[in-house]
Amino acid sequence: MSINKKLFIYNYSSVAFVLIFTSIFGITLSGYSFEPFVAPELVPDDRTPVPLPEFRSAENDLADSFDKQFIVQGDQMLDFPRTLTKISGRPRQALNADAFGEVRNSSWFTNRNAFTHMTLAEIAQGPGIYSGPDTSAAWQIVRAKAEGVTIGFHIIDSRGDKYVIKFDPIGYAGLNSGAEVVCTKLYYAAGFNVPENTTVYFRPEILVLGEKVKFTDKKGRKRYMNQQDFEEIMLRVEISPNGLIQAAASKYIEGKLLGPFHFDGVREDDPNDFIPHEHRREVRGLKIIGIWLNNIDAKSNNSMDTYIGEDGEGFVRHYMMDFGSNLGSGSKGPQPQYRGHENEFDPHEALFKIGTLGLWIRSWEKPDSVHFPTVGRFSADLLEPDKFKFIIPNTAYDNCTDLDAYWGTKLVMSFTEDQIETAVAAGPYSAEAGKYLTKVLIERRDVIGKHWFGRVNPLDNFEISKNQDATVLNFTDLAVSTGLEDKSGSKYHYEIRSIDNQKIESGVLENNNLSLASIMKLKERGGVQYEITFRIKRESQKKLSKWVKVYLELDKSSTMPVLVGLKRQE
Numbered sequence: 001m002s003i004n005k006k007l008f009i010y011n012y013s014s015v016a017f018v019l020i021f022t023s024i025f026g027i028t029l030s031g032y033s034f035e036p037f038v039a040p041e042l043v044p045d046d047r048t049p050v051p052l053p054e055f056r057s058a059e060n061d062l063a064d065s066f067d068k069q070f071i072v073q074g075d076q077m078l079d080f081p082r083t084l085t086k087i088s089g090r091p092r093q094a095l096n097a098d099a100f101g102e103v104r105n106s107s108w109f110t111n112r113n114a115f116t117h118m119t120l121a122e123i124a125q126g127p128g129i130y131s132g133p134d135t136s137a138a139w140q141i142v143r144a145k146a147e148g149v150t151i152g153f154h155i156i157d158s159r160g161d162k163y164v165i166k167f168d169p170i171g172y173a174g175l176n177s178g179a180e181v182v183c184t185k186l187y188y189a190a191g192f193n194v195p196e197n198t199t200v201y202f203r204p205e206i207l208v209l210g211e212k213v214k215f216t217d218k219k220g221r222k223r224y225m226n227q228q229d230f231e232e233i234m235l236r237v238e239i240s241p242n243g244l245i246q247a248a249a250s251k252y253i254e255g256k257l258l259g260p261f262h263f264d265g266v267r268e269d270d271p272n273d274f275i276p277h278e279h280r281r282e283v284r285g286l287k288i289i290g291i292w293l294n295n296i297d298a299k300s301n302n303s304m305d306t307y308i309g310e311d312g313e314g315f316v317r318h319y320m321m322d323f324g325s326n327l328g329s330g331s332k333g334p335q336p337q338y339r340g341h342e343n344e345f346d347p348h349e350a351l352f353k354i355g356t357l358g359l360w361i362r363s364w365e366k367p368d369s370v371h372f373p374t375v376g377r378f379s380a381d382l383l384e385p386d387k388f389k390f391i392i393p394n395t396a397y398d399n400c401t402d403l404d405a406y407w408g409t410k411l412v413m414s415f416t417e418d419q420i421e422t423a424v425a426a427g428p429y430s431a432e433a434g435k436y437l438t439k440v441l442i443e444r445r446d447v448i449g450k451h452w453f454g455r456v457n458p459l460d461n462f463e464i465s466k467n468q469d470a471t472v473l474n475f476t477d478l479a480v481s482t483g484l485e486d487k488s489g490s491k492y493h494y495e496i497r498s499i500d501n502q503k504i505e506s507g508v509l510e511n512n513n514l515s516l517a518s519i520m521k522l523k524e525r526g527g528v529q530y531e532i533t534f535r536i537k538r539e540s541q542k543k544l545s546k547w548v549k550v551y552l553e554l555d556k557s558s559t560m561p562v563l564v565g566l567k568r569q570e
Contacts (some may be wrong), residue, residue, distance in 0.1 A: 036499055036529055037551035037565045039099040046107050046272035052311040053269040056259035058301045091401045091570070094281035099565030100462075101281075101407060107272065107317045109282040113189045114414035123422045127188045128196030132249045133157035135202045139165075144215040144225055144233065150176070150324065150331045151236055152247075153207070162252040165200070166324060167245070169333050170238045174199075174374035176324035176331075177248035178427035182437070183293050183323035185423035190289055190411045191282070193319045196251040199428045201244045204234060246428060253319055255306030261318050262300050264395035270316045278396040281404050286320070287397040288408025288452070291388045292444050294378060296339045297325040298390045298397065327437070328376025335377045337364060344391045372433040380443035385451045402570045406456040413449045413482045417442055446484060453479040456568055457548040459492070459534050464516070464552070464561055471560060473514045473532065473550070489539035498522070499529045508537075516561060519554060529553050529564070546570075 096103055105111055112118060133139060137158035145152045152166040168176045177199050184197040213225040239245055263283065267273040277283050290298050302322040308314045328335055341364045342349045353360075364382045385405075390397065400408075417438070424438045458478040465472055477492075479485040492509040496518060505518040519530055530552050536545040546569035552561040 037099075037531075037549075037567070039565050040097070042098065043096045043104060043106075043275070045104075047315045048272060049309070049313050050271050050315055051269075052256065052307050052314070053258055053267065053305075053316060055257065056267075056305075058260050092279070092399065093401060094284055094404055095275050095279045097281045097403075097407075101403060101566065101568065103281050103407075106282075107315060108193070108280065109191045110193075112191045113419070114191070114411050117414070118189055118419070120418060120422045123185055123189055123419050124426060126185045126196065126426070127194050128251065130161070130196055130198070130251060132198035132200045132251075133161060133163045133165075133202075134159050135200065135206065138206050138208045139202075140208050140210045141213055141225075141230070142210050144213055144230075151233060155207070164250040164252070166248040166250065167237050168247065169331070170236065172333050172373050172376075173238055173240065173246045174428040175329045175333065175376055177246060178374055178429060179325070179327045179329040179376075180248040180250070180323045182423050182427045183295070183326045185426055186293060186415070186420075187289065187320055187323070189415070189419070189423075192286070192289075193253075193317055195253045195319065195321050197323070198249050198251075199246065199426075200249040201246055203243055204237075204239060204245055207234075248324065250321070253304065253306055253321075255308040255314070255317060258305040258307055258316065260300045260303045261305050263298075263397070267305070267316065272315055278399045280396070281407055283396045284400040284404035285408030285411065287394070287400045288385075288405055288412055288448060290390070290397075291383075291385050292412045292441070292448055293323075293326045294328065294335070294340060294444075295323070295326045296335070296389075296391050297322075298394050299392060328370070328378030330376065333376070334370045334373075337368060337377065339377075339391075340364075340383075340388055343389050343393065371436055372430075374427075374429055374433045375437050375440075378437070378440055380440055380447055383444055383447050385448050402452070402455050403568055405452050406458075406568070409448055409452040410460070410478065412445050413453075413478065413484075415445060420445070449479070449482055449484050453482075453484060455546075456570065457534065457536060457546050459536070459548050462550050462563060462566065464563060466560070467513070471516045471520050473516055473552075475512050475514075475534075477512055477536070485538060485540070491537045493535045493537060493544060495533045497531045497533075499531075504530070516552075519552075519561060523554055523556060523558070528555075530561070 096106075098104065102111075103109055113123075133155065134157045139153075139155040139157050141153045141155055142162075143154035150166065152164055154162065154164055156162050166176060166180065168174060180197045181199050184194050187194045207230075209225065209227060209230050214222065215225045215229070216222050217229065237245055261267065262277060264276065264278040266276055287298075289295070302320070304319045304321055305316050306319065308317050325331060325335070330336065330339070341362070368377070370377050420441050421434075421438045424434050424441070427434070427437075429437060459475050460478050461474075461476040463474050465474055477485070477487070477490060480487045480490055492512070493507075494509060494514060495506040496504040498504055504522070514532070522528065532550045532552070533547050534550070535547050537543075538545075548569070549567045551564045551566065553564055554561040
């Protein structure tokens with residue numbers, strides 16, 4: 001590990017220790033309330049050349065479930081510093097957020113729609129330029145997945161491109177494949193690395209069994225597939241009346257496959273991977289995207305690391321994949337009712353049912369209906385973002401703080417109705433089903449936005465500009481700009497203080513800009529940092545919101561103050 005990366009970890013560890021110590025014991029420095037802002041050290045780029053790591057096999061699902069449900073949960077209970085910081089209201093924050101709470105582009109994440117609004121054409125295109133495998137000529141099967149509920153083939157088309165072909169459950173054409181395609185567009189636009197997934201329609205006769213195709217048969221034996229095996233598998237694939245099969249085609253991702261990444265710890269054989277995954281903001285914030293898209297199966301085996309470049313000259317990139325169980329889709333059909341409300345094995349829910357003798361029926365346990373077979377069981381009616389549960393607990397998601405959730409919420413709320421409609425239009429839906437799915441995604445988006453924009457002050461996008469001869473601090477109220485709150489019913493209380501804790505100015509704004517004239521008058525003092533605290537008062541709320549503090553500096557030679565960072569109250 002390079003020196004700057006060691007220093008990065010050391011510096012953050014030191015800051016974390018101070019926060020824990022002061023928050024637990026209530027230590028203050030002689031009543032001095034102004035805390036000068038010190039920008040965190042920038043995270044080193046994790047796309048520098050490293051040696052090729054070894055392939056790491058996927059985990060056994062049962063073992064992974066047991067580990068996350070019992071071992072990891074027990075370790076967290078015994079992690080007393082973690083528990084104390086959460087109790088004190090100062091949980092352990094992500095280690096890679098910058099001075100403004102954002103994350104830099106990396107091998108994990110690229111700032112896209114929330115940073116620069118994507119066009120509808122870009123949303124429709126998604127991560128790649130291909131429209132799927134060539135269906136005009138034969139596909140050679142090179143691998144097969146026949147065991148379990150979900151079946152599929154790895155194929156090479158006539159162009160030499162490799163794809164994973166995934167089939168829908170019989171009776172639910174478009175259910176899995178639609179979820180794969182729509183979620184690919186949305187995850188990519190949000191900023192994450194995903195494969196190129198498309199819906200494909202093809203005739204079964206173009207499938208040609210290659211030589212020595214390995215698979216696991218129904219008795220659990222690993223052997224080579226023969227023509228009879230192939231024909232038996234195809235009996236589990238639905239063929240439409242027009243003779244076509246509908247499926248999802250996932251193009252092989254770039255680079256050399258290295259196996260799934262974990263949602264905790266680091267990859268020891270990747271020198272670039274020095275921040276524990278559970279303490280990366282983009283991995284924690286991924287939880288909010290998962291809640292929006294109902295990605296209940298957020299486990300390691302639905303991810304993949306690849307090595308980009310030649311050995312010694314490349315780096316490791318991290319992908320999210322396998323979205324067939326997102327939205328309302330399940331492996332056998334629509335998701336069961338309890339998905340999103342219970343873990344697959346949930347000791348807490350089990351104890352609750354025992355304690356109530358099973359007589360307490362929650363709203364989500366009442367009978368419901370599936371509106372469209374292609375969409376599955378998917379609605380916003382019972383969504384409670386802070387109570388959402390995944391199939392198995394996820395270590396990074398367990399560490400998600402309100403600030404991480406706020407960051408993830410900004411990604412979700414960046415999607416306009418037109419963008420969501422465009423992503424849905426890429427799926428194999430009828431007009432009515434597509435309209436319903438779009439409506440639900442918009443409703444779930446807004447439920448998430450209202451929840452976390454209510455828990456964290458949503459003033460953002462601060463910038464300083466010249467307005468005629470005046471120097472102005474501009475900002476965006478994300479709750480207003482996304483239509484969640486009314487602008488006329490929102491007022492912004494502010495207070496300006498200098499580094500010597502002197503109150504310079506306070507007041508109430510009705511617009512999203514603040515004149516900095518009072519600070520500019522003090523320019524001759526030079527080299528001084530100023531703190532501006534904002535709180536919001538809504539007509540719909542009884543009290544002021546939590547604060548966001550903006551820090552800027554001004555010296556004698558400057559014509560404009562410089563923003564240096566911000567802090568948000570949790």
